[in-house]
Amino acid sequence: MLFRAAWTRQAAPLRRQAFAPFARRSVTTDAASSHAENIPQEDDKPFTVRLSDESFETYEIDPPPYTLEVTKKQLKQMYYDMVSTRRMEMAADRLYKEKKIRGFCHLSTGQEAVATGIEHAITRDDKIITAYRCHGFAYMRGATVRSIIGELLGRREGIAYGKGGSMHMFAPNFYGGNGIVGAQVPVGAGLAFAQQYNEEPTTSIVLYGDGASNQGQVFEAFNMAKLWNLPVLFGCESKFSTSFQDMAARDDGLTGLSF
Ligand SMILES: Cc1ncc(C[n+]2csc(CCOP(=O)(O)OP(=O)(O)O)c2C)c(N)n1
């Protein structure tokens, strides 16, 4: 009993914040379509990166700025984060194939830029919720690689004490890791509602896959978020080349709202 009480008080294994939150909000794009001139020698001197005109497709909304200020130090940190996430996922891949990870193992190989880019554009006080492909988000929100791999192996050192596995990882201001396709979207709208209700100057980032994008609860969450003007950003992670203009037009047609 004493042992159990001591164990439940054990702090979740989290990384110390690896980087200071950026003062400016920034976006990233692939290297081939972005362009930078007058790159300074110094690591911490900002310079301007110009994104390609094709970086954003929008529907009844202005695109974000096509230029961003960034330093070499920030770009190196982002690269480090993406490579660390990839290596962690490749290690998990190996352990799964060796049958050391049992049950589910949803990897985000190739999607590292999503978790990394989002984390570098928000603050630690903003909230993130996603579906089951969550290892990269847990890592970027502060979980150690050891605690993520430990979770996959069902170990007590895991970020959810070995009880959650691949789909159920949590960290401060990271609300999982959710296994029911689409269910995290209304929960995310609820997080944003709480932020608005408590007058917190923060935003919720709510991610879902293309597989959830036709669900009723997802449209209901969009609808309520717009009606209540909730501080929320919904993001669809699609591995297919679905036209987001088509999706936005469909959402508009169904809900009568423009986003
Ligand atoms: C409500 C519900 N229906 C079905 C499933 C089974 N299921 C697991 S993953 C998946 C596909 C989801 O695709 P997507 O959201 O695009 O995520 P991706 O795997 O492509 O990242 C389905 C249907 C589920 N987990 N929950």
Ligand SMILES: [Mg+2]
């Ligand atoms: Mg998908």
